[in-house]
Every structure is written in C-alpha cells, then in structure tokens.
Amino acid sequence: MSEIDLGFTPNEMMTIAASRALKNDDVCFVGIGAPSAACNVARLTHAPDITLIYESGTIGTAPHILPLSIGDGELCETAVTTVAVPEMFRYWLQGGRITIGFLGAAQLDKFGNINTTVIGDYAHPKTRLPGGGGAPEIATSSREVYITMAQSKRGMVEKIDFFTSFGHGEGGDHRKRLGIDTAGPSLLITDLAVWKPDRVTKEFTVVSLHPGVTREEVQATCGWEAKFAEALDETPAPTELELKTLRDLQARTKAAHAGTAKGKAA
Amino acid sequence: MVNFLPLKKAVAETLHDGDTVAFEGFTHLIPTAAAHEAIRQGFRDLTLIRMTPDLIYDQMIGMGMAKKIVFSYLGNPGVGLLRRVRDAIENGFPRPIEVEEHSHAGMANAYEAGAAGLPCAVFRGYRGAGLAAVNANIKSITCPFTGEVLAAVPAIRPDVTFIHAQKADRKGNVLVEGIIGIQKEAVLAAKRAVVTVEEVVDSFDDLHPNLTVLPNWTIAAISIVPGGSHPSYTHGYYERDNSAYLEWDEIAADRDRFQAWMQKNVIESSADDFAARVEHLRKAA
Numbered sequence: 207m208s209e210i211d212l213g214f215t216p217n218e219m220m221t222i223a224a225s226r227a228l229k230n231d232d233v234c235f236v237g238i239g240a241p242s243a244a245c246n247v248a249r250l251t252h253a254p255d256i257t258l259i260y261e262s263g264t265i266g267t268a269p270h271i272l273p274l275s276i277g278d279g280e281l282c283e284t285a286v287t288t289v290a291v292p293e294m295f296r297y298w299l300q301g302g303r304i305t306i307g308f309l310g311a312a313q314l315d316k317f318g319n320i321n322t323t324v325i326g327d328y329a330h331p332k333t334r335l336p337g338g339g340g341a342p343e344i345a346t347s348s349r350e351v352y353i354t355m356a357q358s359k360r361g362m363v364e365k366i367d368f369f370t371s372f373g374h375g376e377g378g379d380h381r382k383r384l385g386i387d388t389a390g391p392s393l394l395i396t397d398l399a400v401w402k403p404d405r406v407t408k409e410f411t412v413v414s415l416h417p418g419v420t421r422e423e424v425q426a427t428c429g430w431e432a433k434f435a436e437a438l439d440e441t442p443a444p445t446e447l448e449l450k451t452l453r454d455l456q457a458r459t460k461a462a463h464a465g466t467a468k469g470k471a472a
Numbered sequence: 473m474v475n476f477l478p479l480k481k482a483v484a485e486t487l488h489d490g491d492t493v494a495f496e497g498f499t500h501l502i503p504t505a506a507a508h509e510a511i512r513q514g515f516r517d518l519t520l521i522r523m524t525p526d527l528i529y530d531q532m533i534g535m536g537m538a539k540k541i542v543f544s545y546l547g548n549p550g551v552g553l554l555r556r557v558r559d560a561i562e563n564g565f566p567r568p569i570e571v572e573e574h575s576h577a578g579m580a581n582a583y584e585a586g587a588a589g590l591p592c593a594v595f596r597g598y599r600g601a602g603l604a605a606v607n608a609n610i611k612s613i614t615c616p617f618t619g620e621v622l623a624a625v626p627a628i629r630p631d632v633t634f635i636h637a638q639k640a641d642r643k644g645n646v647l648v649e650g651i652i653g654i655q656k657e658a659v660l661a662a663k664r665a666v667v668t669v670e671e672v673v674d675s676f677d678d679l680h681p682n683l684t685v686l687p688n689w690t691i692a693a694i695s696i697v698p699g700g701s702h703p704s705y706t707h708g709y710y711e712r713d714n715s716a717y718l719e720w721d722e723i724a725a726d727r728d729r730f731q732a733w734m735q736k737n738v739i740e741s742s743a744d745d746f747a748a749r750v751e752h753l754r755k756a757a
Contacts, residue, residue, distance in 0.1 A: 238549075261576060262499060262500070262651045262653065263498075263651055263652065264651065274549070274550035274551075274712070274714050275499045275549030275550040275712075276499060277498050277499025277500050278712060279705055281651075282650050282651050282707060288650065288651055288652070290653065290656065290657070291498055291523070291576070291652075291654045292580040292583065292584040292654065292657060295580045295581070295595075296577075296580070296581065296584075296595065300577070300595060300596050300597075323573075323603075328602070329606075330562075331561065331562060332562075333558075333562070334546070334553070334557070334558045334561045334562055336546050336547030336553060337543070337544065337545055337546050337547075337573060338544065338575050338576075338601070338603070339524075339544060339545035339576050340575065340576040340577065341575070342575040342597065342598060342601040342603065343575055343576070343577040343596075343597050343598075346596075346600065369600060369601060369602035370601065371601065372599060372600025372601055375600060381600070384599050384600050385599065385620070385621060386599050386600065463714050
C-alpha cells in the first residue's frame with residue numbers, strides 16, 4: 207500500500223513532467239515560479255548532480271525550500287559559489303556554459319516566442335508586466351530552452367503582444383537567419399500535455415497527453431489551432447517518489463515562508 | 473576620502489534634484505533606508521536606474537520624484553507587479569514617466585562599462601528581442617575581427633549610487649558578501665557613492681583575501697543604519713521579510729492607502745526605525 211494519495215492535480219503533473227526532462231549532467235538556468243519547482247524536484251529525484259543556476263549569481267545551488275525570489279539567501283547559502291551579476295551573464299550564460307534555460311511565460315505563441323513585457327501597445331500598455339529580466343539572453347545563449355506554463359487561451363495566443371524572448375520567431379530557420387546558433391525552445395510542458403517543435407516548421411506539436419486528458423481539452427485552453435503528433439503518447443503518471451518529493455518541498459516552502467509572515471511591512 | 477555621516481546628512485550632501493541615481497541591490501542588500509531618506513528630503517526630477525526596481529522605486533515613483541526610470545525587471549520579486557509604477561506608466565499618475573528598458577545582460581554590461589571607464593558595452597544580446605525596436609539606446613556593432621554583429625548599449629554613469637553592505641572597518645573600507653549583485657560595478661561607475669552598513673568593526677585583517685571589499689577612497693560617505701535594507705535582507709544579519717513584499721502588493725494597489733502608508737512609515741519615520749523592523753528576522757544565536 208502506498209503511504210500517500212497517488213491522485214494528482216494538473217499542476218503537479220506539469221511540474222513532475224517538467225522535472226523528468228532534466229538530466230543529471232545538465233547546467234540549468236532556472237526561471238522563478240514553475241521552472242524552479244520542476245528543477246528542484248529533478249535534483250531531489252533522478253538528477254542529484256544537476257547544476258542549478260539562478261540569475262542572482264548562485265551557481266550549483268541546492269535550496270532546501272523553494273525561493274520566493276531569484277535572490278533568496280537560501281540560494282547563496284547552499285550554492286557551490288556565488289558570482290557577481292555581470293560575471294553571471296558574461297562568462298556563464300554568454301560564454302555558452304548553460305545547457306538548458308528553463309523559462310515560464312505570461313504569453314506564448316506556437317513558435318515558443320515569449321511575452322512578459324506588456325499587454326497591449328508598448329508605449330501605451332493596457333497592462334505593464336515586469337519585463338524580461340534575464341530572459342532575452344537566456345533564450346538565445348542557452349543551448350536549449352524548456353518552457354513550462356499552465357494552459358489558457360489568454361496565455362497561449364496566436365500572436366503575442368511583444369517579443370520579450372525570441373523562440374523560433376516566424377518558424378523554420380528564423381533563428382539561424384538572425385545569427386542565433388543555439389537550438390531555442392525544444393520542449394513545452396503544460397498542465398495538460400508535453401509539446402515539441404516540429405522538425406521543419408518549429409511549431410509546437412503535442413507529443414504526449416497527461417493521463418486522462420483529451421485532445422479537446424488541450425484545444426479548449428489553447429489560443430492557436432493545436433497540432434498533434436501522429437503517434438501520441440500518454441505521459442506516465444507521477445510516481446509515489448515524485449509526488450512525495452514535490453509535496454514535501456512545497457510543504458517545507460510554505461512553512462518557511464509563513465515563518466517570516468509575522469513581520470510588519472516597512 | 474570617505475566620511476562617516478548620519479544618513480540624513482549623507483543624502484543631503486550627495487543627491488540633488490535632477491540627478492541620475494542608482495539605488496542598487498539584487499534582491500539582497502537593497503538600500504531601503506537611503507531611499508526613504510531621499511523620499512523624506514523630497515527630491516524631484518530624478519532619473520532612477522536599477523536592474524530590479526522593486527518596492528523602493530515603486531515608492532519613489534508613487535511620490536512623484538522621478539522623471540525617468542532605467543531598468544531590466546520591473547516586478548515585486550516573487551509576488552507580481554509594481555502597482556505605483558504601473559499607475560505612472562499606464563495612467564501618468566502622479567506624473568508621466570519616461571521608460572528606458574533593457575535586459576539584465578544589457579544593464580549588467582552597461583554598469584561594468586561604466587566602472588571600466590568605457591563609453592559603451594559590447595555583448596551578444598537582444599537577438600530577436602522586441603526591446604531593440606523600442607529602446608533607441610540599444611544599437612549594434614560589428615566585430616572588426618570576426619564580423620559578428622553584437623549588441624551595444626551606452627555605459628551607465630550615475631551621478632550617485634547608493635548601496636547597503638554588511639560592514640565597514642574604522643577606516644571606511646566596505647565589505648559586501650553573499651549575493652553581491654551589481655553593487656561593486658554600480659559604485660565604481662558613479663561619480664559619488666554612499667553606503668549604508670549594518671555595523672563598523674575595528675579592522676578587516678581577518679577577512680579572506682578575495683572578498684568583495686570596496687576601498688574607502690571609492691566611497692563618498694558611509695552611514696551606519698542597522699536593518700537598513702529591510703524588507704530585503706542582509707546575509708549574516710537578518711532574513712528577507714517575505715510577508716512585507718506580499719503586503720506591499722495590497723498597499724500599493726490603492727492610491728490613498730499608499731499615501732497613508734508612506735506618511736506613517738516613511739515621512740514621519742527615520743533611519744533609526746529600521747533596527748526594530750528586522751529584530752524578529754534575525755536568526756537565533
């Protein structure tokens with residue numbers, strides 16, 4: 207008998223499916239939020255030696271809890287080394303040391319282009335979002351880019367409002383034409399499915415549905431006409447170890463952040 | 473040469489209306505006390521530079537002090553958006569604000585170029601990125617050796633840089649450790665630098681030889697402000713007040729609530745109030 211409830215939420219499936227994509231010898235530049243949870247589940251399960259890097263300069267970090275920001279003290283305390291931000295971007299990212307850039311997205315199109323800058327016109331935005339931070343160069347200097355986000359019609363759109371991070375542009379060889387020699391987005395993991403770019407057009411195509419998910423559900427939460435691979439797989443359900451690892455991590459994180467919740471703002 | 477000054481005097485002597493100023497800190501060591509002092513002194517028409525503007529620039533912009541902001545990530549880290557900055561950009565309230573937006577790589581390179589005394593920074597960046605089309609300061613340059621087209625941005629040279637650090641020795645040399653961010657470059661790029669520190673110790677003789685130490689002759693003034701980076705944190709002294717960042721999201725969402733909060737916690741407050749704000753965040757000895 208299993209000790210824990212093996213039922214799982216779509217978000218748990220997303221995080222665990224994303225974690226499985228990471229290898230033990232990867233050097234991963236970690237975006238905050240969903241990517242951060244997936245990267246740490248990978249580290250705590252099948253990829254104990256993975257190098258996790260956050261843009262605050264922490265290299266080879268192994269946080270006991272998930273950080274709230276990319277610069278939490280926990281990241282520095284558990285890192286192999288912490289370098290200055292210019293060094294981070296010049297030597298480690300631009301220098302070609304990062305195998306996987308792991309990004310989230312506010313708006314995403316079918317070619318893996320990401321918008322986290324504005325909704326509406328740039329000069330007169332309807333909503334001013336935080337912007338790119340490290341993402342524009344993570345997207346072009348990492349050898350490959352993985353993207354993870356929950357599906358919604360607002361998030362997965364035919365046309366993004368702003369090119370914060372370049373994916374495959376208009377598709378095909380657009381990266382190459384701009385002088386970008388890295389692979390770009392090679393994997394998209396949502397709460398419903400696993401997507402990979404078509405070899406020629408570079409359009410994201412569903413290659414695996416999460417357990418119990420239908421094609422119709424994928425299409426209903428996607429703003430472009432979704433393409434499906436001929437041989438469609440089913441994503442293996444989370445294992446007991448994966449679920450326990452993720453839930454323990456989230457429980458530790460919640461307890462730790464509640465611990466500083468007695469403070470007064472200033 | 474460096475002067476040890478009360479924060480009020482340090483800010484009054486170094487910052488002026490219309491200055492280009494950086495209050496730097498990359499999540500860690502954010503110079504909140506210095507920013508609050510600048511707010512109390514009511515400077516106008518500032519150009520605010522920072523890679524990761526968070527609460528303090530939300531506060532300064534909400535108080536109408538800035539004419540322009542230069543940045544690469546405009547968020548409340550781990551929480552969401554900056555609502556006072558949004559109000560300024562989306563609605564021109566309390567005044568319209570000019571925006572110059574970069575990527576982290578662009579800003580980091582530009583600060584480094586400033587510290588290095590170069591007119592511009594050259595790096596592999598902004599390829600395919602929309603920012604190059606909306607920011608006239610993002611240009612390109614061709615490598616004379618390989619023909620590779622690279623990005624170029626002007627060096628950042630602030631009139632004043634403010635940072636917070638762990639400690640100074642009696643001679644005014646300053647130690648920064650933990651997530652050191654862009655602080656060293658921001659200080660060396662500036663015409664004048666002001667550092668708030670948690671404490672002053674007799675000497676740095678027992679430090680590891682490769683730590684980040686800013687020699688006293690690179691700094692105009694040091695102010696001793698325990699807790700001066702709250703609600704950010706100071707590695708080795710106190711933890712990040714995550715709840716304050718969550719709470720700020722609600723305070724800043726409403727113009728009147730924001731004003732009331734600023735009146736009570738900044739205008740009618742002083743640098744001496746910071747120590748008490750971090751008391752519960754210090755690790756048990």
